[in-house]
Amino acid sequence: MDTSYSDIAAVPQRPRWLLPFGIFATLFLIASQAAALLMSAPDRDMGHLQKILYVHVPSAWMSMIAPAIVFVASVLYLWKRQAKHDMVAAAAAQVGIVFIGLTLIQGSIWARPTWGIWWTWDPRLTTTAILFLIYAGYLALRAFAEDEDQRARWSAAVGIMGFLNVPIVYMSVRWWRTIHQVQSTPDTMDATYKLGLRLNAFAFLFILIFLIALRYYIARLERARTAVLEERTLAGDKIHV
Amino acid sequence: MRVGAIVWKDLTAERRTKANFNSVAFLAALILLLFGFALGPDTEALRNVAGGVLWLTVLFSGVLSFNRSYEQELENGALEMLLLYPGDRRSIFLGKLIANLTFVLLVEAVLVPLAAILYDIPIWGVLGPLALVLFLGTFGFVTLGTFYAAMASRLRAREVLLPLLLFPMLIPLLIAAVQATSLILSGDMMVGDAAGGSTLLSGSWLRVIVVFDIVFFVGALYAFEHVIED
Numbered sequence: 001m002d003t004s005y006s007d008i009a010a011v012p013q014r015p016r017w018l019l020p021f022g023i024f025a026t027l028f029l030i031a032s033q034a035a036a037l038l039m040s041a042p043d044r045d046m047g048h049l050q051k052i053l054y055v056h057v058p059s060a061w062m063s064m065i066a067p068a069i070v071f072v073a074s075v076l077y078l079w080k081r082q083a084k085h086d087m088v089a090a091a092a093a094q095v096g097i098v099f100i101g102l103t104l105i106q107g108s109i110w111a112r113p114t115w116g117i118w119w120t121w122d123p124r125l126t127t128t129a130i131l132f133l134i135y136a137g138y139l140a141l142r143a144f145a146e147d148e149d150q151r152a153r154w155s156a157a158v159g160i161m162g163f164l165n166v167p168i169v170y171m172s173v174r175w176w177r178t179i180h181q182v183q184s185t186p187d188t189m190d191a192t193y194k195l196g197l198r199l200n201a202f203a204f205l206f207i208l209i210f211l212i213a214l215r216y217y218i219a220r221l222e223r224a225r226t227a228v229l230e231e232r233t234l235a236g237d238k239i240h241v
Numbered sequence: 242m243r244v245g246a247i248v249w250k251d252l253t254a255e256r257r258t259k260a261n262f263n264s265v266a267f268l269a270a271l272i273l274l275l276f277g278f279a280l281g282p283d284t285e286a287l288r289n290v291a292g293g294v295l296w297l298t299v300l301f302s303g304v305l306s307f308n309r310s311y312e313q314e315l316e317n318g319a320l321e322m323l324l325l326y327p328g329d330r331r332s333i334f335l336g337k338l339i340a341n342l343t344f345v346l347l348v349e350a351v352l353v354p355l356a357a358i359l360y361d362i363p364i365w366g367v368l369g370p371l372a373l374v375l376f377l378g379t380f381g382f383v384t385l386g387t388f389y390a391a392m393a394s395r396l397r398a399r400e401v402l403l404p405l406l407l408f409p410m411l412i413p414l415l416i417a418a419v420q421a422t423s424l425i426l427s428g429d430m431m432v433g434d435a436a437g438g439s440t441l442l443s444g445s446w447l448r449v450i451v452v453f454d455i456v457f458f459v460g461a462l463y464a465f466e467h468v469i470e471d
Contacts, residue, residue: 165457168456
């Protein structure tokens with residue numbers, strides 16, 4: 001797959017590990033969720049509400065990992081100009097925005113009974129919302145740009161700039177106002193919750209990797225299809241899609 | 242040299258018609274008035290939100306000028322000629338940046354006195370710090386605006402796509418610029434520090450603006466080559 005967009009791609013084979021890994025990731029997620037829910041006693045203050053921790057915190061972590069993947073793949077694309085890096089960046093952004101959206105929704109669900117409000121201008125919440133907007137813009141640009149090569153260069157530039165903004169956004173919103181509780185990491189909580197959170201962090205990471213790999217594979221198929229169609233059109237065939 | 246030529250070219254084209262400047266400046270005045278109507282006639286309340294209103298007006302009117310700076314060249318194929326000239330493409334970015342910066346600062350020169358009258362804000366005593374915040378904030382705004390417009394102006398959905406790409410990126414700049422401006426306008430930008438001296442409270446927000454400006458100026462300068470090539 002060391003081709004540039006101008007070469008005609010062969011129809012890609014599905015990586016052999018993709019399907020087994022997807023099944024493993026799904027089963028691992030189910031098992032981790034079940035284990036975490038069964039192991040943890042209701043929290044003293046939050047009761048069963050605490051259990052959203054096992055999806056909210058891992059989602060929030062993935063919301064940081066996916067943009068980082070977009071950033072690295074974008075830098076690699078501008079440097080090496082290989083189509084695969086562009087497709088990885090696109091896949092990570094598509095999957096990333098799902099996790100960012102999930103994090104926002106779960107945060108709202110948690111905030112309502114805890115703080116009594118659906119939304120607050122808290123740094124992490126606001127930063128996540130801004131991240132959502134930045135990557136929505138990234139995907140909108142991809143949707144509007146028609147030329148493959150141009151789209152790859154432009155979205156790489158946008159992906160890099162967007163990621164550079166993350167720390168600036170976070171710091172500025174934090175100085176602006178702050179009421180969020182201290183980040184939950186395994187160190188800030190009781191031992192019974194730690195294992196559950198750790199397991200689910202890995203479960204979400206596997207799901208993230210699986211989904212990005214799947215999107216990447218689909219992008220390769222789409223690209224091969226376009227190449228085949230173009231070839232046939234040039235050869236003067238009638239097109240049957 | 243090359244930068245200067247592009248600045249001169251863009252500003253001359255603008256000066257000869259003035260169509261863009263007149264409409265953008267008029268729109269800015271209009272937005273300022275609309276905010277006044279939306280937020281009510283209470284002078285005291287209006288004065289408190291003046292910083293936010295001023296910056297939103299700058300953003301909403303300024304965003305219209307960026308696509309324009311590429312569109313004219315795209316229409317008659319002049320951008321391709323410009324790209325054919327040998328030498329560093331960064332000078333195209335710098336030239337456009339300076340031309341756009343001049344343009345938006347000129348709009349602000351109309352806007353700020355008008356805001357001072359409409360919102361009853363005393364700006365005479367704080368003209369220096371206010372000008373500094375306006376300049377630094379506008380620099381960051383125009384840097385990203387010029388950068389994203391290089392892409393958006395070449396797509397069908399340019400009117401929607403540019404604000405969609407640009408505004409989320411500008412949020413930290415907006416927060417910092419509004420905070421600094423409000424502190425300056427309210428007159429208590431000085432706070433005593435532990436050592437007995439006084440420091441500029443708006444200075445910490447100014448620092449955010451400067452960091453923003455530097456990060457994205459450098460980022461845009463390097464990324465521009467990849468964006469502009471055909």
